[in-house]
Amino acid sequence: MQTIAINEFKARLSEYLNKLEKTRLPLYITRHGKIVAKLVPYEKETAWEEAKERLAGSVLAYEGETDPVGETDWELLDDPD
Structure with a gap:
């Protein structure tokens, strides 16, 4: 499970989106050490x-x-x- 602090995610958004697209693994975003969001790769709906x-x-x-x-x-x- 990869977690990233919200301020670092904000500063490096493009980099993390590229990584998410390549790895297809979710990214958990934290604020003050608590998970506040889960970012998952987009999958086309059937x-x-x-x-x-x-x-x-x-x-x-x-x-x-x-x-x-x-x-x-x-x-x-x-x-x-």
């Missing part, structure tokens, strides 16, 4: 994750949570693309 994010919160009400799911709904779940 189409399925993007779709879930777009649909999050789109169901305003669902009254029949125990009702059977329709066949077309199951087909959509089988093929997220």
Whole structure:
């Protein structure tokens, strides 16, 4: 686990971002010895994750949570693309 003080991270931001990109390992940023942030490398989201994010919160009400799911709904779940 690599930790770095926030003031050093701020002064050498570009260097640490390059290192993060190369190593793909998280970087923990500390303030007064306590971890305050975790910086992780970016990973492109899959189409399925993007779709879930777009649909999050789109169901305003669902009254029949125990009702059977329709066949077309199951087909959509089988093929997220």
